Amino acid sequence: MITEISDKLYRITLPMPFRLRHVHAYALTDGGNVAFFDTGMLMPGAYEKLAADLQSVGHGVESVSDIYLTHVHTDHCGMSEMIQKKSNARLHLSEEAHQVHTHFQQGEHLIAQARFFYARHGVPAHDVDAIIEEVEDMRSRIPQLDVTTFLQDQEVRRFGNRSFEVIFTPGHAAGHVCFFFREEGLLLAGDHILPYIAPSLNPNIHDDIFQPLKSYLESLAVVEKLP
Numbered sequence: 001m002i003t004e005i006s007d008k009l010y011r012i013t014l015p016m017p018f019r020l021r022h023v024h025a026y027a028l029t030d031g032g033n034v035a036f037f038d039t040g041m042l043m044p045g046a047y048e049k050l051a052a053d054l055q056s057v058g059h060g061v062e063s064v065s066d067i068y069l070t071h072v073h074t075d076h077c078g079m080s081e082m083i084q085k086k087s088n089a090r091l092h093l094s095e096e097a098h099q100v101h102t103h104f105q106q107g108e109h110l111i112a113q114a115r116f117f118y119a120r121h122g123v124p125a126h127d128v129d130a131i132i133e134e135v136e137d138m139r140s141r142i143p144q145l146d147v148t149t150f151l152q153d154q155e156v157r158r159f160g161n162r163s164f165e166v167i168f169t170p171g172h173a174a175g176h177v178c179f180f181f182r183e184e185g186l187l188l189a190g191d192h193i194l195p196y197i198a199p200s201l202n203p204n205i206h207d208d209i210f211q212p213l214k215s216y217l218e219s220l221a222v223v224e225k226l227p
């Protein structure tokens with residue numbers, strides 16, 4: 001399903017296997033170009049749905065020129081590799097999110113690190129096993145990211161005649177960002193703000209200093225002040 005939520009800014013509802021059942025990607029068009037904000041999850045039928053929805057408003061995937069990611073969870077960045085392959089789109093995310101992604105690709109080292117991290121923080125062995133299973137599953141879905149630029153906190157990015165601000169909002173994930181269209185009062189919030197529920201808060205197993213709850217509350221305060 002594709003919905004125009006603001007002038008030439010579309011919300012695309014895509015399938016997801018987890019409890020929430022769906023995830024949103026956003027497409028902003030300018031003339032013949034398209035910018036994506038998050039890309040949905042790579043799973044059977046999802047890419048075809050994304051392509052068909054985009055086609056229904058007159059654009060092919062090959063016209064995607066830029067992809068902006070809020071964070072690198074698989075339901076938000078999963079199809080970025082596929083879109084980049086079809087379009088050579090530039091890819092933008094925070095440097096911290098890129099580091100999280102790099103760590104995720106470290107195979108056995110990642111698993112050993114995750115076991116060590118959760119055990120050290122007092123998680124019972126059978127729960128650690130369940131977490132590792134989830135990590136393995138995510139690892140199998142994570143795309144290759146061909147990064148063009150790193151997003152900076154509070155910078156203004158332009159796409160065609162539109163501009164939006166990058167707001168760092170760590171908490172749900174290290175390196176999470178939101179995109180704020182000030183003129184329209186519109187926030188693309190990734191998983192920072194969700195309907196009905198608070199987001200899960202994920203530790204960074206490679207960074208003991210990162211405090212998800214503290215960061216999340218600080219990030220909420222930043223977003224709360226937006227006009």
Ligand SMILES: [Zn+2]
Nearest residue numbers: 071073172191
């Ligand atoms: Zn997420």
